[in-house]
Every structure is written in C-alpha cells, then in structure tokens.
Amino acid sequence: MKIIKHIFFIINIRRVELYFIQNQHKPICANCKFFIADKNECGKFGDVNIITGKYTYETATSVRNDENKCGEYAIFFRTNYFKFITIPYYFVLKNSYEFMTVSFFFIITNFVWYILHL
Secondary structure, eight states, rough: HHHHHHHHHEEEEEEEHHOOOSSSSSSGGGGBTTTTTTTEEEEEEEOOOOOOEEEEEEEHHHHHHOTTTTTTTTTTBBBBBBHHHHHHHHHHHHHHHHHHHHHHHHHHHHHHHHTTTT
C-alpha cells in the first residue's frame, strides 16, 4: 500500500514541475541556423561597417526581446540541420590557440624523429 502512495506522489510531482517551467514550448536560439554560438549573437540581424567591411550582429537576447525582430515566439526561427558541423566548428574556433600549439608540437616531434632515423 505504501508503494502506491509513493508512485502517486512521484507522478504528481512530475506534473507540478512541468507546470512551473516557463518557455518550454518556445524555440531555442541555440537550435536556430542564424545563431552564432561563440558570440551569442543572431546572424539574421546585423550591420556592415562601410569603412572596414566588418559585420556586427545583435545579441540573441536583444533580438528575442524585441517584438519587431524575432520576438518571444521566434518568428524567424529556422532549424539548424547542420548542428553536428557547427558545434565542432565553434569549439575549434574558440580553442584554436591550443590546437595550434599541439599541432606545432606534433610537427616538430615528427620532424625530429624523422631526422634521427635517417
């Protein structure tokens, strides 16, 4: 009999938890194809500096808060079907210095090994 009470309690707690979670059915910017992960920016809304030619984008938070742009319900949301490529790309971009150091060390050690074994 106690086990039934525990199961009933667990089922009801799960319902209450889901009730209190806000924004659970709204699109997430991290899953959008316009989201620039390493800078937390939206690639859909930006400007080009006419002098330098550099692009500046608005933050994803400001775009989602502005109803004239993407808004709370993400009206310009497009699913990123190539997330398996973009996540490693931003990881390498963020950690490029470490990769360069390891690559340089690998090249030098292989070169030394090759010279020693001639």
